Amino acid sequence: MNRAMMMSAAKNLLTRYGSTKNNIYRCMSTGKLTTVDVNEKSGVAVLTMNRLPVNGLNLELLRDIRNDIDEIEGNKCRGLILTSASSSVFSAGLDIMEMYKPNQDRLKEFWTTLQDTWLALYGSSVPTAAAINGHSPAGGCLLATSCEYRVMLPKFTIGLNETKLGIVAPKWFMATFCNVLPRRVAEMALTQGKMFSSEEALKVGLVDELAQSKEEAIEKCQQFFATFAKTNPFARAMTKQQFRSKDLQQLEDEKAQDLEAFLFFVNQPSVQKGLGIYLDSLKAKTK
Numbered sequence: 001m002n003r004a005m006m007m008s009a010a011k012n013l014l015t016r017y018g019s020t021k022n023n024i025y026r027c028m029s030t031g032k033l034t035t036v037d038v039n040e041k042s043g044v045a046v047l048t049m050n051r052l053p054v055n056g057l058n059l060e061l062l063r064d065i066r067n068d069i070d071e072i073e074g075n076k077c078r079g080l081i082l083t084s085a086s087s088s089v090f091s092a093g094l095d096i097m098e099m100y101k102p103n104q105d106r107l108k109e110f111w112t113t114l115q116d117t118w119l120a121l122y123g124s125s126v127p128t129a130a131a132i133n134g135h136s137p138a139g140g141c142l143l144a145t146s147c148e149y150r151v152m153l154p155k156f157t158i159g160l161n162e163t164k165l166g167i168v169a170p171k172w173f174m175a176t177f178c179n180v181l182p183r184r185v186a187e188m189a190l191t192q193g194k195m196f197s198s199e200e201a202l203k204v205g206l207v208d209e210l211a212q213s214k215e216e217a218i219e220k221c222q223q224f225f226a227t228f229a230k231t232n233p234f235a236r237a238m239t240k241q242q243f244r245s246k247d248l249q250q251l252e253d254e255k256a257q258d259l260e261a262f263l264f265f266v267n268q269p270s271v272q273k274g275l276g277i278y279l280d281s282l283k284a285k286t287k
């Protein structure tokens with residue numbers, strides 16, 4: 001983040017926090033594939049993904065999440081908890097149908113929206129946490145690890161499994177993973193396409209706590225936010241942004257090249273063939 005960007009971020013944050021310390025704000029749900037509920041007392045917003053059955057991240061769901069994050073930031077919420085309306089899947093990651101035999105204009109829009117959603121979530125000045133109440137592969141894991149804290153229910157799986165699908169996680173997926181895990185653990189897991197059980201994820205630090213129910217997970221996320229009670233919100237947000245600024249700036253600088261690499265990669269006949277086989281294997285499971 002250069003000096004001008006830092007000053008502008010500081011100005012925004014001062015405007016937000018300057019005279020509003022003890023007030024509680026109400027956020028409103030914006031999306032059709034998401035809901036946002038704000039706890040009137042704590043000011044914490046729960047953003048629930050609701051594209052059943054598996055919260056596949058298609059263009060529309062990503063747009064809704066992105067708009068919700070903007071609205072939660074704008075409405076001065078005290079925290080953002082990301083969770084799922086499904087009882088078994090947090091998010092199945094990117095909707096593979098967006099990448100398989102794609103319409104090229106939509107494919108561009110899809111990837112650009114994913115980039116923007118990540119920039120908004122990873123760079124959010126509002127404290128963020130994920131209540132991971134189901135499986136969370138690939139893009140689902142990206143969303144969860146973009147948050148500052150993770151609470152997961154037992155007996156599910158989480159990880160970046162891209163190599164198992166014959167695709168490569170972009171640099172910013174890797175940076176997000178490395179922000180949570182030791183570099184060696186991250187490299188091993190990414191190259192292996194490893195999916196961690198909830199219990200394994202807790203052991204390596206991919207998640208921070210386990211909870212027995214979604215309600216308990218949300219409560220634990222709220223308790224995490226409460227640890228900031230005695231901090232200055234402006235100083236907290238600036239500190240977070242400085243920690244993450246290198247990763248954010250890298251994607252900001254390379255957005256166009258990243259899009260180009262994605263389009264080139266996804267349109268390779270061998271990648272299309274691999275995605276087709278993977279989709280068939282998913283569908284065969286349900287027959």
Ligand SMILES: CCCCC/C=C\C/C=C\CCC/C=C/C(=O)SCCNC(=O)CCNC(=O)[C@H](O)C(C)(C)COP(=O)(O)OP(=O)(O)OC[C@H]1O[C@@H](n2cnc3c(N)ncnc32)[C@H](O)[C@@H]1OP(=O)(O)O
Nearest residue numbers: 056092093094095096135137138139261262265282283286
């Ligand atoms: C060399 C330099 C390169 C630089 C790099 C540049 C570019 C890189 C290029 C690309 C990067 C892309 C990164 C990709 C990220 C992703 O997120 S890819 C998606 C990965 N996701 C998965 O592998 C998860 C697959 N799904 C599952 O494992 C399971 O569905 C489950 C989430 C564990 C849930 O299981 P269950 O509850 O049993 O549900 P079903 O399996 O029965 O699924 C229900 C229906 O949903 C369909 N489905 C599931 N996941 C997806 C998905 N991700 N996309 C689309 N559709 C999905 C599934 O087929 C079922 O459909 P039907 O009901 O049978 O029609």
